[in-house]
Amino acid sequence: MNILFVTHYTGLGGANIAMLNLIRQYKKRNIGTYVIMPEGSKGLREKLEDLEIEYAQIRMPWWVGDGEEGSLKSWKRYLSNFRGALEICPYVRKWRIDIIHTNSTVVAAGLLAARMTRRLHVWHLREDLSNYGWKFCLNDKKVKKWFHNSDRVIVISKACERIYEKYLDLEKTVLIYDGAQIDSPKEVPVLEDGVFHMLYLGGMSLSKGYQHILEALVLLKQRTEKRFRLWMPGCRENGRANKELEEFIEVHRLEEAIEPMEYMDREQLDQFRYGMDLFIMASSKEMFGLVTVEAMLSGVPVVASDTGANPELIRNGENGYLYPYGSAKALAEKIQEIMETEDLGNVIEQARAEAQERFSMQSCAEQTIDIYRGILKNSDMGYRC
Known part of the structure; x- marks a missing residue:
């Protein structure tokens, strides 16, 4: 054939x-x-x-x-x-x-x-x-x-x-x-202790919902004294972050909370993902979400908008978390809830097991x-x- x-x-x-x-x-x-x-x-x-x-x-x-x-x-x-x-x-x-x-x-x-x-x-x-x-x-x-x-x-x-x-x-x-399939990391990234590390993939595309994530971080900063950082691969090129993103970070004083990064290839991303505490999928109409499944396989909790195929992959509170698409307030509340949950082991293991079986x-x-x-x-x- x-x-x-x-x-x-x-x-x-x-x-x-x-x-x-x-x-x-x-x-x-x-x-x-x-x-x-x-x-x-x-x-x-x-x-x-x-x-x-x-x-x-x-x-x-x-x-x-x-x-x-x-x-x-x-x-x-x-x-x-x-x-x-x-x-x-x-x-x-x-x-x-x-x-x-x-x-x-x-x-x-x-x-x-x-x-x-x-x-x-x-x-x-x-x-x-x-x-x-x-x-x-x-x-x-x-x-x-x-x-x-x-x-x-x-x-x-x-x-x-x-x-x-x-x-x-x-x-x-x-x-x-x-x-989906991911390889075990050759080396787990060493990131700053005492910081809740989050990952977003999708660049500066409105359909990927980055604007709602940024708004949620502004609200999250007002709601908690805990330190957090959002890593954004693909939002920096030739050493400079996207201009719109730079201005947002400066206006809202989020220099320590948002980290624009250069593009990562798949091998780099698979390795970097293992250092994360949360993966955010904020798209308006995600048709599947391969990166969502890869996060589940990596043992990284997922919070996703309740649109597109996300509810086919994620059941709120069981193998991940859902929030109403477009609501920065709801996303901020959900992130804070996850940050303050001491043991996410059951959610993580359920997500990994289902991803291995279904995808x-x-x-x-x-x-x-x-x-x-x-x-x-x-x-x-x-x-x-």
Whole structure:
């Protein structure tokens, strides 16, 4: 069995990390795996080379953007997907691909290439377009038709399915949570004693809710004399913090409470996480939350907003904590409650056990491979090279 992944970017965000996790499992099972990605390199290319995975880079078109459906810009975007599909087709034949697996909501060239070459197609929906201000370049009827043309659609959460259900054939739609795995740290970071250390990931993106966390810290400072510090990887570049963040810290005198940091790669982050007392997930519409699961596996308590897929992962007071999205006051109260709880052992162990059981990479890979086998078994498509 040969699988071709199509991804819309070259960075190491959640979607590509989840794809790499699948690829590692496929290699163990001797499943041929290949990747098509856009031009450029922001980390993915190096990871694929380390795994000895063959890949190609093309001018990857998106079928989403910030333009209005029906505009000239949208029509150009729509037509560019056929050009992208034509670039993919030679690789489908060269690598003798059986199934094209589009690892993103925002590209449709994989589906078109599958139909041009009479291969099977799996569409893995991951992103909430509204978080980025994106829209499909087609009207709802045509979007629905394209999704229905895929042999299977995988959604990564019930929240993800709710967003796209008006476009989907639910009989061909399958829920598979992403798998996660972390390595034991080679060295646990040594951080200042007597300080409650918190971790936030997501940069200066409004959809990730950083603004609510900052507001909560202002309130928390008024509520407690205990020392705390929020670590923010990805919010400092070339030695300088984000200007807006710098100004906020200065105005509210939070120099000792907020620590903007340079970008961390996955290995650095996995190690750094072990020094944390709390992980904060404040997103408005998180479609899964791979970093949330990684925190659970690391034994770091999680406090998360009650939106998106967060309630599918976290049950308040049992394996983590939830607060009403957008309420800085509620978040500050929840953080203070956690800071003042002497023993979080039961919550931590419950979270770790559930994460290991529900979100293992092995389980995710097996469920996905079962989909491949099912559509191959029921397919009457032959190669048309």
